[in-house]
Amino acid sequence: LFWLCRVEIITEHGQDGTYATVFKGRSKLTENLVALKEIRLEHEEGAPCTAIREVSLLKNLKHANIVTLHDIIHTERSLTLVFEYLDxxxxxxxxxxxxxxxxxxxxxxxxxxxxxxxxxxxxxxxxxxxxxxxxxxxxxxxxxxxxxxxxxxxxxxxxxxxxxxxxxxxxxxxxxxxxxxxxxxxxxxxxxxxxxxxxxxxxxxxxxxxxxxxxxxxxxxxxxxxxxxxxxxxxxxxxxxxxxxxxxxxxxxxxxxxxxxxxxxxxxxxxxxxxxxxxxxxxxxxxxxxxxxxxxxxxxxxxxxxxxxxxx
Missing domain, CATH: 1.10.510.10 (Transferase(Phosphotransferase) domain 1)
Known part of the structure; x- marks a missing residue:
């Protein structure tokens, strides 16, 4: 789905057993730059509540002055939020x-x-x-x-x-x-x-x-x-x-x-x-x-x- 350009923020260990990394990428479909916020799930506890909260809120917020959440990719090991990219x-x-x-x-x-x-x-x-x-x-x-x-x-x-x-x-x-x-x-x-x-x-x-x-x-x-x-x-x-x-x-x-x-x-x-x-x-x-x-x-x-x- 995406070409990854480079890691923007280093991987950090979270207090709930998760890892968060942000990548800069480009959509193969639209050619637009995107920010990929990947939250790796190290335990079988599902996605962290803060990430789920962010997703549920942003999915319903459509405004010129709020960052757009384009897509959500949820696998067993990670939750990736695909945002519009701002420089x-x-x-x-x-x-x-x-x-x-x-x-x-x-x-x-x-x-x-x-x-x-x-x-x-x-x-x-x-x-x-x-x-x-x-x-x-x-x-x-x-x-x-x-x-x-x-x-x-x-x-x-x-x-x-x-x-x-x-x-x-x-x-x-x-x-x-x-x-x-x-x-x-x-x-x-x-x-x-x-x-x-x-x-x-x-x-x-x-x-x-x-x-x-x-x-x-x-x-x-x-x-x-x-x-x-x-x-x-x-x-x-x-x-x-x-x-x-x-x-x-x-x-x-x-x-x-x-x-x-x-x-x-x-x-x-x-x-x-x-x-x-x-x-x-x-x-x-x-x-x-x-x-x-x-x-x-x-x-x-x-x-x-x-x-x-x-x-x-």
């Missing part, structure tokens, strides 16, 4: 432009991220692991959400099925403090962190432990109070850390390249109270995107715009 991801894009993105590209990538996420959230699907490495970008400037392996999980694990440590940098404070009541706002915090990273070239909260991550958040956004986060004083984990009382800092001082509308949206994405944290759908209508024009909500217009301005 790069947002992390690589940031690296290639010296961590100094054109601010118009920041806005266009942000819009595409929110559009794909809004599509998911309308279908009650959460991503749960948004980060630059999971936002794929092709040579046309299309940005697509990928790696739904953690979506709809009962809890947010510390490792993926390929044994990769899940970063804390984009994880919302309510999850860091042990909530199990997940809803769409948990993804929106990560969107805010990604907006900051695109605009500054550096991660917003690069913590290596839960306590350090929370400390970085509180030091910038302010230590939460009953006003900013109703019920926080009753959270046992929060009380056990005994954090210092930090006042919120003006975000403009840390993201000087972001305009006033962008700062307003970033602020709305990083609210502690999940009931007031802005949604993906509402974000798409935010004044931050007005400069892109009224036609920005059509797929073809986005592509034409990106093709003409997609330079680091």
């Amino acid at each position: 790069s991801d947002l992390k690589q894009y940031l690296d290639n432009c010296g961590n100094l993105m054109c601010m118009n590209n920041v806005k266009i990538f942000m819009f595409q991220l929110l559009r794909g996420l809004s599509y998911c959230h309308k279908r009650k699907i959460l991503h749960r692991d948004l980060k630059p490495q999971n936002l794929l970008i092709n040579d046309k400037g299309e940005l697509k959400l990928a790696d739904f392996g953690l979506a709809r999980a009962k809890s947010v694990p510390t490792k993926t099925y390929s044994n990769e440590v899940v970063t804390l940098w984009y994880r919302p404070p309510e999850v860091l403090l042990g909530t199990t009541e997940y809803s769409t706002p948990i993804d929106m915090w990560g969107v805010g962190c990604i907006l900051f990273e695109m605009a500054t070239g550096r991660p917003m909260f690069p913590g290596s432990t839960v306590k350090e991550e929370l400390h970085l958040v509180f030091r910038l956004i302010g230590t939460p109070t009953e006003d900013s986060w109703p019920g926080i004083s009753n959270n046992d984990e929060f009380r056990s850390y005994m954090f210092s009382q930090y006042r919120p800092q003006p975000l403009i001082n840390h993201v000087p390249r972001l305009d006033s509308e962008g700062i307003d949206m970033l602020t709305a994405l990083l609210l502690y109270d999940t009931r007031t944290r802005v949604s993906a759908e509402a974000s798409l209508r935010h004044p931050y995107f007005l400069s892109l024009g009224e036609n920005i909500h059509t797929s073809r217009y986005i592509l034409n715009t990106v093709q003409h301005i997609l330079r680091p």
Whole structure:
């Protein structure tokens, strides 16, 4: 079915006895490049739950800003997911432009991220692991959400099925403090962190432990109070850390390249109270995107715009 070009990611041993490898290939039928995510099953336990979850979700997600799952090949020893191939991801894009993105590209990538996420959230699907490495970008400037392996999980694990440590940098404070009541706002915090990273070239909260991550958040956004986060004083984990009382800092001082509308949206994405944290759908209508024009909500217009301005 496919000509294999080369291994893109080395084989890694997973904690559930599986191996995950990603190949770059070309379809013999269509000549199109594809990404082949092969999960080798070492035990007679069937496919790992994370892989099955990813398959079941992606089969039903058809959107310009979500990576397309073309096919599934299931054998006794492996499960291979055949995805459309995209050349790069947002992390690589940031690296290639010296961590100094054109601010118009920041806005266009942000819009595409929110559009794909809004599509998911309308279908009650959460991503749960948004980060630059999971936002794929092709040579046309299309940005697509990928790696739904953690979506709809009962809890947010510390490792993926390929044994990769899940970063804390984009994880919302309510999850860091042990909530199990997940809803769409948990993804929106990560969107805010990604907006900051695109605009500054550096991660917003690069913590290596839960306590350090929370400390970085509180030091910038302010230590939460009953006003900013109703019920926080009753959270046992929060009380056990005994954090210092930090006042919120003006975000403009840390993201000087972001305009006033962008700062307003970033602020709305990083609210502690999940009931007031802005949604993906509402974000798409935010004044931050007005400069892109009224036609920005059509797929073809986005592509034409990106093709003409997609330079680091």
